[in-house]
Amino acid sequence: MKRLHEVYDDLLARKGSPLCVALDPPPERFRSPEERYEFCVRMVHEVWRNVAAIKINENFVRGMSERLHRSLTDEIRSKEALAIYDCKLNDVEHTASAGVRTVRELGYDAFTFNPIFGNAEDLAREARAAGLHVFSLIHPSSGPSARVYRTRTQEGTMLYELLLEQSLSAGIEGYVVGLSGGDEGKVLRDVRRRAGEEAVILVPGLGAQGGDPRLAALYGGERILPVFGRTVTSSQDPVSASRELAEKMGSMREFYTAVKALASAENVVVRSREPIRLSSGRLSNYYFDLRALYSDPANRARVVRAMVSRIRRALGGESFKVATTATAGIPIASLVADRLGAGLIYYRSGSKDHGLGRSVEGVVRPGERFVGVDDLTTTGSTALACVKAVRELGGIMEHYFVVLDRNEGAAELLASEGVKLEALCTVTDELWQLIEMVSRGEV
Numbered sequence: 001m002k003r004l005h006e007v008y009d010d011l012l013a014r015k016g017s018p019l020c021v022a023l024d025p026p027p028e029r030f031r032s033p034e035e036r037y038e039f040c041v042r043m044v045h046e047v048w049r050n051v052a053a054i055k056i057n058e059n060f061v062r063g064m065s066e067r068l069h070r071s072l073t074d075e076i077r078s079k080e081a082l083a084i085y086d087c088k089l090n091d092v093e094h095t096a097s098a099g100v101r102t103v104r105e106l107g108y109d110a111f112t113f114n115p116i117f118g119n120a121e122d123l124a125r126e127a128r129a130a131g132l133h134v135f136s137l138i139h140p141s142s143g144p145s146a147r148v149y150r151t152r153t154q155e156g157t158m159l160y161e162l163l164l165e166q167s168l169s170a171g172i173e174g175y176v177v178g179l180s181g182g183d184e185g186k187v188l189r190d191v192r193r194r195a196g197e198e199a200v201i202l203v204p205g206l207g208a209q210g211g212d213p214r215l216a217a218l219y220g221g222e223r224i225l226p227v228f229g230r231t232v233t234s235s236q237d238p239v240s241a242s243r244e245l246a247e248k249m250g251s252m253r254e255f256y257t258a259v260k261a262l263a264s265a266e267n268v269v270v271r272s273r274e275p276i277r278l279s280s281g282r283l284s285n286y287y288f289d290l291r292a293l294y295s296d297p298a299n300r301a302r303v304v305r306a307m308v309s310r311i312r313r314a315l316g317g318e319s320f321k322v323a324t325t326a327t328a329g330i331p332i333a334s335l336v337a338d339r340l341g342a343g344l345i346y347y348r349s350g351s352k353d354h355g356l357g358r359s360v361e362g363v364v365r366p367g368e369r370f371v372g373v374d375d376l377t378t379t380g381s382t383a384l385a386c387v388k389a390v391r392e393l394g395g396i397m398e399h400y401f402v403v404l405d406r407n408e409g410a411a412e413l414l415a416s417e418g419v420k421l422e423a424l425c426t427v428t429d430e431l432w433q434l435i436e437m438v439s440r441g442e443v
Contacts, residue, residue: 016313141178141205366394380410
């Protein structure tokens with residue numbers, strides 16, 4: 001059985017979207033179990049391309065038979081999404097064990113658990129034996145409920161801290177941390193710090209409930225499942241609504257992940273009183289040495305995963321090869337191409353004076369599609385030279401992905417040739433603010 005963070009990483013590598021859509025068929029509109037089932041299946045067909053997970057709330061599908069649940073969960077899994085049963089399972093040991101078996105028989109991949117009974121260890125063991133993943137409810141999104149979870153226990157800790165400690169000790173890998181008014185993401189940040197980077201955090205309370213998606217992305221870390229329900233399911237166009245949210249949450253998650261990785265890795269962000277000459281010939285008082293990133297395997301991996309999800313969200317299941325520039329782009333492009341299972345070529349400025357004298361190394365067949373992957377762009381001239389070299393050999397190239405855009409004209413230059421520049425992060429005031437937050441230990 002794969003660990004939950006491995007399942008999450010695989011989903012993002014295939015889908016590119018961290019979105020979780022909650023399917024809550026309104027009982028006043030869908031009175032029979034069959035009507036509720038049909039609503040859920042219809043929504044799965046509408047949104048599946050744009051989601052990593054589908055969450056079914058037990059209270060909205062009461063009365064559905066095991067056969068209907070099985071059919072629904074089979075449909076969700078056939079669309080490469082995680083099927084989560086939001087049942088907030090809790091009770092004494094024997095009863096909770098029966099609940100775990102029921103969730104397994106209904107065909108779900110994971111379920112939510114309320115650890116208030118203090119039996120997290122027993123339930124986690126039952127779930128592992130059943131091949132199920134657990135999301136432990138640490139902090140609800142409802143304002144009144146959230147205040148209860150922030151009350152002090154006799155030991156002096158808040159209730160959510162006690163429940164988190166018990167869940168961590170039990171080896172639970174998933175957590176439910178809702179955003180509520182007045183909290184400003186403090187609990188989410190605390191849970192992420194204590195649970196570690198591998199934990200997957202389900203974040204309800206967004207969309208119609210008013211939680212701030214930016215806080216979810218900023219404090220939730222790399223592995224988050226932001227939950228939206230009525231914002232998607234009550235929309236006149238659920239496909240467009242889910243696509244827009246996938247892009248919004250995905251790009252925010254990738255931005256915060258990439259900037260935090262660059263700011264945390266040693267010697268990547270360099271500031272200097274004396275101007276530094278860039279490869280473009282321009283002078284600058286700051287320099288991003290992305291070659292230093294490759295010496296830090298953890299932060300390097302975060303950036304690669306972020307790049308892979310960005311590419312998948314933009315290209316979907318389309319087949320392509322990766323193109324890059326020598327020599328700076330080769331490390332990141334190689335890692336990304338390997339994770340995507342894609343071929344790789346690279347462009348060198350100026351032909352070799354030996355061998356076959358090529359400026360493009362690798363195989364380019366006429367009509368093949370390519371995406372550019374590089375570490376950094378300033379003016380975009382080198383990236384554009386790569387695009388033109390590939391096109392001259394008959395390749396098709398319309399997207400160029402970079403870890404960092406210095407925001408000095410590359411997007412405009414590439415756009416003039418019909419190429420869209422997509423950067424995990426761009427040098428803006430927000431980027432510098434986040435770097436400062438990282439240096440102060442605030443994120």
